Amino acid sequence: MPEGPSIVILKEAVQPFIGKKVRYASGNTKKVDTSLFCGKTVIDFKSWGKHFLICFPDITIRIHFMLFGSYRINERKETSPRLGILFEDETELNFYACSVQLITEPLDAVYDWTADVMNEQWDEEKALNKLKQRPHMLACDALLDQNIFSGVGNIIKNEVLFRIRVHPESRIGAIPAEKIKELLVEAVRYSFQFLEWKMEFTLKQHWLAHNKSICPRDNVRFQRAYLGKFKRRSFFCTNCQVLYLKD
DNA sequence: TGGAATGTTGGAAC
DNA sequence: CGTTCCAACATTCC
Numbered sequence: 455m456p457e458g459p460s461i462v463i464l465k466e467a468v469q470p471f472i473g474k475k476v477r478y479a480s481g482n483t484k485k486v487d488t489s490l491f492c493g494k495t496v497i498d499f500k501s502w503g504k505h506f507l508i509c510f511p512d513i514t515i516r517i518h519f520m521l522f523g524s525y526r527i528n529e530r531k532e533t534s535p536r537l538g539i540l541f542e543d544e545t546e547l548n549f550y551a552c553s554v555q556l557i558t559e560p561l562d563a564v565y566d567w568t569a570d571v572m573n574e575q576w577d578e579e580k581a582l583n584k585l586k587q588r589p590h591m592l593a594c595d596a597l598l599d600q601n602i603f604s605g606v607g608n609i610i611k612n613e614v615l616f617r618i619r620v621h622p623e624s625r626i627g628a629i630p631a632e633k634i635k636e637l638l639v640e641a642v643r644y645s646f647q648f649l650e651w652k653m654e655f656t657l658k659q660h661w662l663a664h665n666k667s668i669c670p671r672d673n674v675r676f677q678r679a680y681l682g683k684f685k686r687r688s689f690f691c692t693n694c695q696v697l698y699l700k701d
Numbered sequence: 702t703g704g705a706a707t708g709t710t711g712g713a714a715c
Numbered sequence: 716c717g718t719t720c721c722a723a724c725a726t727t728c729c
Contacts, residue, residue, distance in 0.1 A: 521725080553710085714721095
């Protein structure tokens with residue numbers, strides 16, 4: 455569920471709910487008083503990376519699906535929803551096992567839209583500058599940094615590094631400028647590719663590195679390790695992915 | 702079938 | 716004060 459492209463799919467799916475008025479909201483969320491939304495009209499749905507945003511005129515609901523979250527549109531699961539919204543026309547949105555938060559400030563004050571790899575305001579130049587400020591950072595950590603590559607998750611990280619042939623433990627400051635450019639371009643390109651494949655239900659079969667045991671380029675066994683400060687699974691080939699270390 | 706996983710947060714430890 | 720580590724959360728899949 456949770457990487458950026460999946461949230462974009464959700465955002466598209468709920469477009470028909472824009473303009474609908476909430477009849478009743480409930481759920482087992484402890485963070486938010488669901489009665490706040492009753493009678494309010496949805497004016498928009500937005501996303502920032504892995505954040506899904508339900509916008510009302512004065513407040514916004516922020517949903518983060520974490521690792522296990524899920525949703526149903528005009529359907530219900532057996533389990534009780536973390537947040538369920540029933541609209542006046544009897545349609546409904548249900549969210550499960552997710553983090554729910556209320557945002558009262560203007561969204562532009564909360565979110566840097568230029569950091570979201572799937573947003574039309576994505577700014578490669580700004581991302582490049584953020585990378586330049588952290589030369590000591592590992593490539594695998596950089597891709598997972600939501601302030602630089604909002605929406606990128608562990609799958610996208612592994613696929614991007616494999617595609618551009620960069621070892622996950624490479625230091626950002628040691629990677630040649632052309633490779634950094636490739637990193638920036640591929641993070642966006644693969645995210646949209648992920649979106650297409652996910653919609654076709656063919657995402658997994660297109661994985662080249664993530665969850666794979668053999669490198670498809672040279673038939674060598676992939677290394678598998680929990681790398682970087684995030685300690686997330688990395689799949690990488692020491693044959694074709696270059697380790698850049700020196701400055 | 703137990704363990705691991707597309708993720709983040711908050712607090713402790715250093 | 717920054718960083719790093721860890722538990723917690725809670726579901727699905729192999």
